[in-house]
Amino acid sequence: MPGQSRFQRIAGTIGVYGAIACYVVFALLPIYWTIKISVTPQDLLYSEGIRLWPSRMTLANYASVLEATDFPRYFLNSIIVSVATAVIVTAVASFAGYALSRFRFRGKALVSLVLLLTQTFPLVMVIPPIYRIMGQLGLTDNLYGLIIIYTAFNIAFATFLMQSFLDGVPKDLEEAAMIDGCTRFEALRRVILPLTLPGMGATVAFVFTAAWSELLFGLMLINSESQKTFSVGLLTFVGKFAVDWGQMMAASVLALIPVCLFFLFLQRYLVTGLTAGAVKG
């Protein structure tokens, strides 16, 4: 830029990289620390004080978590619940987002408003009634119950997300396909869906993480050991064995792996997908 001295430019560059470095350190510190404690041998935990990396490493914590606890079971339950929720929500929200993106109809503004207002519902308010209804349907202490609830709670945001992705796909494409003799549904399946795959990927990632994280409904609805999700299992584990730091952190790292992989893979679609539609309404 003219009028800026060389010194200012260099200082600016250093400032930008310094700020970026601060963000990266802040983002990674908790994750790094969890990994560090998980590989620290029990006897070094207290004797070495606070250091960046232990002088000896061990994987014993991981071995005991995998062999001596129910975590593999919790892990599997969480995978089932999160994958099922993500797939169902994305399918349902794609249709709903399509309706909001492509049609003009009476009641559309009202539907959008209701969807938005569902975001204001305090979870804690609907937990007691849902607990009662699910109990009558025999869906408490059961993964299906969790899937239904997580699906309903994620639909509104996922619909907005899909709507904004679909807004980014030009209408001419499906109109051309329909003139060529496709029905609207065929046009949706053959033309629109392939183009919104990144958007759907982002929605799947978003819902998967949300379902993987959920705690309060899990705590309320699940009692038996065999149906616990990872969040519920880890929290009860913390309550019971609050002193075994190494095992707890090893279990935490195991819980982090699937979401982090999923997220690293899909996060760039999130930005490009959202840019295409630019969040508007």
Added chain:
Amino acid sequence: MTAIAEDIGSLQRQADRRRFLEPWLYLSPALILIFTVLIVPLVIGISYSFRKFSAFRSEYVGLGQYRAMLSDTVLHGALVNTLWWTVASLALQFFFGLGLALLLNRPFIGQRIVQGLVFLPWAVPIFLTGLTWSWLFNPVIGPLPHVFHAIGLQAEPVTILADPATAMWGPIIANVWFGIPFFAITLLAARKSIPSELYEAAAIDGASPWQQFTKVTLPFLAPTIAITVMLRTVWIATFADLIYVMTAGGPAGSTNTIATYIYVSAFKSLDKGYASAIAVLLLVLLIAYALIVIQMRRALLRDA
């Protein structure tokens, strides 16, 4: 002739009906789920707020629960805490998120890797966010008390979560850590969709970087900012998990928000009626807030 005309007429009506029904057909799975799993329980929840529950029975008490709220000092403390928790978390998340979005918008070496890493906290499950941060604040296994002690913030390396004066900062910092990526992702996407010609024109007119930011970037981001701030406010205000995991509302109620208070009084003291009445209060406040923001956003979009 008339038969054909009638045929055409009925076909026309059939097509009209299809066109009228089609969007609702696509919307129906979403609406049915939301109605049965959210709206119906919500209405039942509101009806609970007019009843008093004891172990095996419940009775209708009219506005009794609402009257009890007026003299509940714990609730008043929780209201203040909720405001503080929401405003502090939201403001910090927003400013750091906006800063990150603007940083990531310019190309630099390693940009793609950095973007993946700084967005990572968003993928960390909330209960784990709470647990890891309380471990970081723990003087036995975590570094932070020692850092605070070394730079003179604390006289002794102890956890800030045990002191009523500082305890709320624990969940707030954890919440900021978790929430920065949400703002960064949405604002980065919105920033990328601003046409670059606008900046070129502004630069030709001699606008300084700060003027470009206030005259071009901010007005364009405003609608996105309004909607994301609204969603986040509501979400933070109703969000109990993080505080529940880190402090469970303690010590001495210093981190008790309305959401954690409802959670505790709904499931620990068995009085679903009182918990529901507080939840109705929260719901009314949030819906009023949401409607105001939506109106403001409409005004913004009209002016743009």
